[in-house]
Amino acid sequence: MSRKRTLDGFFKPAQSKKPKLETDTEPPLISKNIPQEVSNHPTYPYPIPHLPTSITDALGFAPAAEGRVINDQPDLDLLYFEPYIPKEVHKDLFKFLRQELFFYRVQYTIKRGSIETAINTPRFTTVFGVDASSYFSPTGHLLDTQTHTPIPKDRYTCHPRPLPQCLDVLRILTEGSTDSTYNFCLVNYYASGADSISYHSDDERFLGANPSIASFSLGAKRDFYMKHKPFPPPKNASDPPPPETKQIKLALASGDMVLMRGLTQANWLHSIPKRKGGESGLGRINITFRKAMVRGGTENYYRYNVGAGGVFRWDEGRGEMVPWEDAKMKDGKG
Ligand SMILES: O=C(O)CCC(=O)C(=O)O
Ligand SMILES: [Fe+2]
Secondary structure (H helix, E strand, O other), rough: HHHHHHHHHHHHHHHHHOOOOOOOOOOOOOOOOOOOOEEEOOOOOEEEEEEOHHHHHHHOOOOOOOOEEEEOOOOEEEEOOOOOOOOOOOHHHHHHHHHOOOOOOOOEEEEEEEEEEEEOOOOOOEEEEEOOOEOOOOOEEEEOOOOOOEEEOOOOOOOOOOOHHHHHHHHHHHHHOOOOOOOOEEEEOOOOOOOOOEOOOOOOHHHHHOEEEEEEEEEEEEEEEEEOOOOOOOOOOOOOOOOOOEEEEEEOOOOOOEEEEEHHHHHHEEEOOOOOOOOOHOOOEEEEEEOOOOHHHHHHHHHOOOOEEEEEEEEEEOOOOEEHHHHHHHOOOO
Protein backbone atom coordinates (compact mmCIF):
# COMPACT_ATOMS: atom_id res chain seq x y z
CA MET A 1 0.00 0.00 0.00
CA SER A 2 1.32 3.42 -0.90
CA ARG A 3 2.43 5.95 1.69
CA LYS A 4 -0.28 8.34 0.50
CA ARG A 5 -3.08 5.89 1.31
CA THR A 6 -1.52 5.18 4.69
CA LEU A 7 -1.60 8.86 5.53
CA ASP A 8 -5.16 9.30 4.26
CA GLY A 9 -6.15 6.35 6.38
CA PHE A 10 -4.83 7.75 9.59
CA PHE A 11 -6.02 11.30 9.12
CA LYS A 12 -9.58 10.12 8.70
CA PRO A 13 -10.21 8.67 12.16
CA ALA A 14 -8.43 11.63 13.74
CA GLN A 15 -11.33 13.85 12.63
CA SER A 16 -14.01 11.97 14.54
CA LYS A 17 -14.15 13.20 18.12
CA LYS A 18 -14.64 9.89 19.91
CA PRO A 19 -13.26 6.42 19.23
CA LYS A 20 -15.87 3.89 18.22
CA LEU A 21 -15.58 1.22 20.83
CA GLU A 22 -18.54 -1.08 20.29
CA THR A 23 -16.81 -4.19 19.02
CA ASP A 24 -13.33 -5.24 18.12
CA THR A 25 -14.45 -6.51 14.73
CA GLU A 26 -14.89 -2.95 13.50
CA PRO A 27 -12.34 -1.43 11.16
CA PRO A 28 -9.19 -1.02 13.24
CA LEU A 29 -8.45 2.37 14.78
CA ILE A 30 -4.79 1.58 14.24
CA SER A 31 -4.14 0.05 10.83
CA LYS A 32 -2.85 -3.50 11.20
CA ASN A 33 -1.41 -4.56 7.89
CA ILE A 34 0.24 -1.38 6.81
CA PRO A 35 3.83 -0.73 7.85
CA GLN A 36 3.29 1.76 10.66
CA GLU A 37 5.42 4.83 10.33
CA VAL A 38 3.33 6.71 12.83
CA SER A 39 1.29 6.06 15.95
CA ASN A 40 -2.24 7.38 15.71
CA HIS A 41 -5.50 7.16 17.57
CA PRO A 42 -8.77 9.12 17.41
CA THR A 43 -7.83 10.72 20.74
CA TYR A 44 -4.55 12.16 19.36
CA PRO A 45 -4.68 15.71 17.94
CA TYR A 46 -2.18 14.56 15.30
CA PRO A 47 -0.20 11.39 14.54
CA ILE A 48 3.16 10.84 16.26
CA PRO A 49 5.99 9.41 14.13
CA HIS A 50 7.77 6.28 15.25
CA LEU A 51 11.30 6.67 16.58
CA PRO A 52 13.90 6.67 13.81
CA THR A 53 15.94 3.47 13.74
CA SER A 54 19.07 5.45 14.64
CA ILE A 55 17.46 6.03 18.06
CA THR A 56 15.86 2.59 18.55
CA ASP A 57 19.13 0.89 17.59
CA ALA A 58 21.08 2.89 20.18
CA LEU A 59 18.39 2.24 22.82
CA GLY A 60 19.27 -1.43 22.44
CA PHE A 61 22.34 -0.57 24.56
CA ALA A 62 20.25 0.89 27.43
CA PRO A 63 20.67 1.03 30.33
CA ALA A 64 23.98 2.68 29.55
CA ALA A 65 25.11 2.39 33.18
CA GLU A 66 24.27 0.06 36.04
CA GLY A 67 21.72 1.40 38.51
CA ARG A 68 23.18 2.63 41.83
CA VAL A 69 21.08 1.88 44.91
CA ILE A 70 20.51 4.85 47.24
CA ASN A 71 18.95 3.56 50.46
CA ASP A 72 21.15 5.13 53.12
CA GLN A 73 18.27 6.98 54.83
CA PRO A 74 15.05 5.76 56.48
CA ASP A 75 12.30 4.58 54.11
CA LEU A 76 14.37 5.51 51.06
CA ASP A 77 14.88 3.17 48.10
CA LEU A 78 16.16 4.68 44.86
CA LEU A 79 17.89 3.11 41.88
CA TYR A 80 19.79 5.82 40.03
CA PHE A 81 21.02 5.26 36.45
CA GLU A 82 23.63 7.85 35.41
CA PRO A 83 22.81 7.62 32.57
CA TYR A 84 20.16 5.19 31.41
CA ILE A 85 19.87 6.51 27.85
CA PRO A 86 23.14 6.02 25.88
CA LYS A 87 25.03 9.29 25.46
CA GLU A 88 24.99 8.88 21.66
CA VAL A 89 21.21 9.43 21.52
CA HIS A 90 19.91 11.35 24.54
CA LYS A 91 20.01 14.66 22.61
CA ASP A 92 18.23 13.21 19.58
CA LEU A 93 15.60 11.58 21.79
CA PHE A 94 15.02 14.89 23.61
CA LYS A 95 14.64 16.79 20.32
CA PHE A 96 12.38 14.12 18.85
CA LEU A 97 9.99 14.01 21.80
CA ARG A 98 9.88 17.81 22.20
CA GLN A 99 9.05 18.15 18.51
CA GLU A 100 6.53 15.35 18.13
CA LEU A 101 4.53 15.11 21.37
CA PHE A 102 1.52 17.31 22.07
CA PHE A 103 1.45 19.16 25.37
CA TYR A 104 -1.03 21.05 27.55
CA ARG A 105 -0.80 23.88 30.08
CA VAL A 106 -3.37 22.72 32.60
CA GLN A 107 -5.45 25.02 34.77
CA TYR A 108 -7.65 23.79 37.60
CA THR A 109 -9.09 24.97 40.88
CA ILE A 110 -8.58 23.61 44.37
CA LYS A 111 -10.96 24.13 47.23
CA ARG A 112 -9.72 24.50 50.81
CA GLY A 113 -12.77 24.91 53.02
CA SER A 114 -14.90 27.47 51.22
CA ILE A 115 -11.97 29.11 49.40
CA GLU A 116 -11.35 28.23 45.75
CA THR A 117 -7.91 28.88 44.32
CA ALA A 118 -7.06 28.85 40.61
CA ILE A 119 -3.91 26.88 39.82
CA ASN A 120 -1.85 27.27 36.65
CA THR A 121 0.38 24.19 36.36
CA PRO A 122 3.89 25.69 36.04
CA ARG A 123 5.08 23.39 33.22
CA PHE A 124 3.75 21.68 30.07
CA THR A 125 2.30 18.21 30.59
CA THR A 126 0.88 15.29 28.62
CA VAL A 127 -0.20 11.73 29.44
CA PHE A 128 -0.84 8.37 27.77
CA GLY A 129 -2.21 5.11 29.16
CA VAL A 130 -5.09 3.51 30.99
CA ASP A 131 -5.44 1.83 34.40
CA ALA A 132 -5.39 -1.94 34.89
CA SER A 133 -9.19 -2.35 34.60
CA SER A 134 -8.88 -1.78 30.82
CA TYR A 135 -6.38 -2.22 28.05
CA PHE A 136 -5.97 -1.19 24.43
CA SER A 137 -6.40 -3.89 21.79
CA PRO A 138 -3.76 -3.90 19.05
CA THR A 139 -6.29 -1.99 16.93
CA GLY A 140 -6.66 0.78 19.50
CA HIS A 141 -10.00 -0.22 21.08
CA LEU A 142 -10.39 -0.10 24.86
CA LEU A 143 -11.31 -3.52 26.24
CA ASP A 144 -12.23 -4.72 29.72
CA THR A 145 -9.36 -6.59 31.38
CA GLN A 146 -11.67 -9.25 32.87
CA THR A 147 -14.06 -9.90 30.00
CA HIS A 148 -11.92 -8.83 27.00
CA THR A 149 -15.00 -7.09 25.61
CA PRO A 150 -15.36 -3.38 24.77
CA ILE A 151 -15.64 -1.28 27.92
CA PRO A 152 -19.00 0.25 28.85
CA LYS A 153 -19.31 3.74 27.38
CA ASP A 154 -19.60 5.36 30.80
CA ARG A 155 -16.48 3.81 32.35
CA TYR A 156 -14.47 7.01 31.81
CA THR A 157 -15.38 10.65 31.52
CA CYS A 158 -11.92 11.30 30.03
CA HIS A 159 -10.62 9.86 26.75
CA PRO A 160 -7.74 7.48 27.51
CA ARG A 161 -5.20 7.09 24.75
CA PRO A 162 -2.55 4.47 24.10
CA LEU A 163 1.19 5.08 24.45
CA PRO A 164 2.70 5.99 21.09
CA GLN A 165 5.47 3.70 19.87
CA CYS A 166 8.16 6.27 20.75
CA LEU A 167 7.25 6.05 24.47
CA ASP A 168 6.26 2.38 24.43
CA VAL A 169 9.80 1.44 23.37
CA LEU A 170 11.07 3.16 26.51
CA ARG A 171 8.36 1.55 28.66
CA ILE A 172 9.39 -1.92 27.54
CA LEU A 173 13.07 -1.21 28.26
CA THR A 174 12.18 0.21 31.67
CA GLU A 175 10.10 -2.84 32.58
CA GLY A 176 13.12 -4.99 31.71
CA SER A 177 15.41 -3.08 34.06
CA THR A 178 13.08 -2.41 37.02
CA ASP A 179 11.17 -5.62 37.82
CA SER A 180 7.87 -3.72 37.47
CA THR A 181 5.22 -3.18 34.82
CA TYR A 182 3.68 0.15 33.83
CA ASN A 183 0.44 1.25 32.16
CA PHE A 184 0.87 5.02 32.29
CA CYS A 185 3.38 7.45 30.86
CA LEU A 186 3.31 11.06 32.10
CA VAL A 187 5.49 13.66 30.41
CA ASN A 188 6.52 17.08 31.74
CA TYR A 189 8.23 19.78 29.68
CA TYR A 190 10.00 22.49 31.68
CA ALA A 191 10.50 25.28 29.15
CA SER A 192 12.82 27.27 31.40
CA GLY A 193 13.97 27.63 34.99
CA ALA A 194 10.64 29.34 35.72
CA ASP A 195 8.88 25.98 35.22
CA SER A 196 8.85 23.66 38.21
CA ILE A 197 7.06 21.02 40.24
CA SER A 198 6.60 21.66 43.94
CA TYR A 199 7.23 19.16 46.73
CA HIS A 200 4.80 16.22 46.49
CA SER A 201 4.74 12.44 46.60
CA ASP A 202 3.20 10.13 44.01
CA ASP A 203 1.46 7.93 46.55
CA GLU A 204 -2.15 8.13 45.42
CA ARG A 205 -4.23 5.13 46.44
CA PHE A 206 -4.94 4.29 42.82
CA LEU A 207 -1.26 3.29 42.43
CA GLY A 208 -1.56 0.61 45.14
CA ALA A 209 0.95 0.11 47.98
CA ASN A 210 4.65 0.93 47.51
CA PRO A 211 4.48 1.92 43.83
CA SER A 212 7.56 1.88 41.61
CA ILE A 213 7.90 5.04 39.54
CA ALA A 214 10.60 5.32 36.88
CA SER A 215 11.54 8.91 36.10
CA PHE A 216 13.64 9.90 33.06
CA SER A 217 15.40 13.21 32.42
CA LEU A 218 16.23 14.58 28.96
CA GLY A 219 17.60 17.99 28.01
CA ALA A 220 18.60 20.61 30.55
CA LYS A 221 20.23 19.54 33.81
CA ARG A 222 17.91 20.36 36.73
CA ASP A 223 18.15 19.87 40.48
CA PHE A 224 15.86 17.20 41.95
CA TYR A 225 15.27 17.56 45.67
CA MET A 226 13.89 15.00 48.10
CA LYS A 227 12.98 15.35 51.76
CA HIS A 228 11.38 13.00 54.28
CA LYS A 229 7.73 13.68 55.17
CA PRO A 230 7.27 14.99 58.71
CA PHE A 231 7.28 12.20 61.28
CA PRO A 232 4.19 11.92 63.49
CA PRO A 233 4.73 13.39 66.98
CA PRO A 234 5.82 10.81 69.59
CA LYS A 235 2.89 9.28 71.48
CA ASN A 236 4.70 9.08 74.84
CA ALA A 237 7.41 11.27 76.29
CA SER A 238 9.57 8.15 76.69
CA ASP A 239 9.35 7.28 72.94
CA PRO A 240 12.62 7.65 71.00
CA PRO A 241 12.87 10.77 68.83
CA PRO A 242 12.26 10.32 65.08
CA PRO A 243 15.37 9.39 63.08
CA GLU A 244 17.45 12.17 61.55
CA THR A 245 17.06 12.56 57.80
CA LYS A 246 18.85 14.84 55.33
CA GLN A 247 17.49 16.57 52.24
CA ILE A 248 18.78 14.95 49.04
CA LYS A 249 19.84 16.82 45.91
CA LEU A 250 20.43 14.98 42.63
CA ALA A 251 21.58 17.09 39.67
CA LEU A 252 19.62 15.17 37.05
CA ALA A 253 21.37 15.18 33.68
CA SER A 254 20.08 14.34 30.21
CA GLY A 255 19.63 10.58 29.91
CA ASP A 256 19.48 9.88 33.66
CA MET A 257 16.75 7.74 35.22
CA VAL A 258 15.72 7.57 38.87
CA LEU A 259 13.58 4.66 39.98
CA MET A 260 11.66 5.50 43.18
CA ARG A 261 10.44 2.28 44.76
CA GLY A 262 9.49 0.49 47.99
CA LEU A 263 8.60 2.81 50.87
CA THR A 264 9.91 5.93 49.09
CA GLN A 265 6.62 7.46 47.89
CA ALA A 266 4.85 6.81 51.19
CA ASN A 267 7.57 8.61 53.16
CA TRP A 268 9.46 11.06 50.96
CA LEU A 269 8.54 14.17 48.97
CA HIS A 270 10.27 15.25 45.75
CA SER A 271 10.42 18.45 43.70
CA ILE A 272 12.10 20.31 40.83
CA PRO A 273 12.41 23.87 42.14
CA LYS A 274 12.51 26.97 39.94
CA ARG A 275 16.02 27.97 38.91
CA LYS A 276 17.79 30.96 37.39
CA GLY A 277 20.66 30.46 34.97
CA GLY A 278 22.47 27.18 34.43
CA GLU A 279 21.14 25.01 31.63
CA SER A 280 17.50 25.53 32.61
CA GLY A 281 16.74 27.80 29.62
CA LEU A 282 17.40 24.88 27.26
CA GLY A 283 14.23 23.07 28.25
CA ARG A 284 13.89 19.74 30.00
CA ILE A 285 11.67 16.72 29.42
CA ASN A 286 10.73 14.42 32.29
CA ILE A 287 9.05 11.10 31.54
CA THR A 288 7.57 8.94 34.30
CA PHE A 289 6.23 5.40 33.98
CA ARG A 290 3.68 4.32 36.57
CA LYS A 291 1.02 1.67 37.07
CA ALA A 292 -2.51 2.78 38.00
CA MET A 293 -4.67 -0.02 39.34
CA VAL A 294 -8.19 1.47 39.10
CA ARG A 295 -10.29 3.88 37.03
CA GLY A 296 -9.83 6.79 39.43
CA GLY A 297 -6.18 6.87 38.41
CA THR A 298 -7.07 7.32 34.76
CA GLU A 299 -9.51 10.15 35.51
CA ASN A 300 -6.97 11.86 37.77
CA TYR A 301 -4.07 11.65 35.34
CA TYR A 302 -6.05 13.00 32.37
CA ARG A 303 -7.64 15.75 34.47
CA TYR A 304 -4.30 17.07 35.72
CA ASN A 305 -2.11 16.43 32.69
CA VAL A 306 -4.46 17.12 29.75
CA GLY A 307 -7.26 19.15 31.30
CA ALA A 308 -9.73 21.10 29.21
CA GLY A 309 -7.45 23.59 27.43
CA GLY A 310 -5.75 23.66 24.03
CA VAL A 311 -2.93 21.66 22.55
CA PHE A 312 0.64 23.02 22.38
CA ARG A 313 3.35 21.87 20.02
CA TRP A 314 7.02 22.80 19.76
CA ASP A 315 7.81 25.40 17.07
CA GLU A 316 11.47 24.99 16.09
CA GLY A 317 11.59 28.37 14.32
CA ARG A 318 10.30 30.26 17.33
CA GLY A 319 12.07 28.03 19.83
CA GLU A 320 8.99 27.67 22.01
CA MET A 321 5.76 25.73 22.52
CA VAL A 322 2.94 27.38 20.56
CA PRO A 323 -0.80 26.72 20.54
CA TRP A 324 -1.25 24.00 17.94
CA GLU A 325 -4.26 25.70 16.34
CA ASP A 326 -2.01 28.69 15.46
CA ALA A 327 0.72 26.42 14.12
CA LYS A 328 -1.80 24.60 11.88
CA MET A 329 -3.05 27.88 10.42
CA LYS A 330 0.53 28.96 9.69
CA ASP A 331 1.15 25.68 7.87
CA GLY A 332 -1.99 26.24 5.83
CA LYS A 333 -3.39 23.00 7.24
CA GLY A 334 -6.09 24.67 9.30
O1 LIG B 1 10.54 16.34 36.54
C1 LIG B 1 10.86 15.53 37.39
O2 LIG B 1 11.98 15.05 37.46
C2 LIG B 1 9.83 15.07 38.43
C3 LIG B 1 8.43 15.03 37.93
C4 LIG B 1 7.48 14.52 38.97
O3 LIG B 1 7.80 14.40 40.11
C5 LIG B 1 6.10 14.13 38.58
O4 LIG B 1 5.71 14.32 37.43
O5 LIG B 1 5.39 13.61 39.46
FE1 LIG C 1 6.41 13.16 41.18
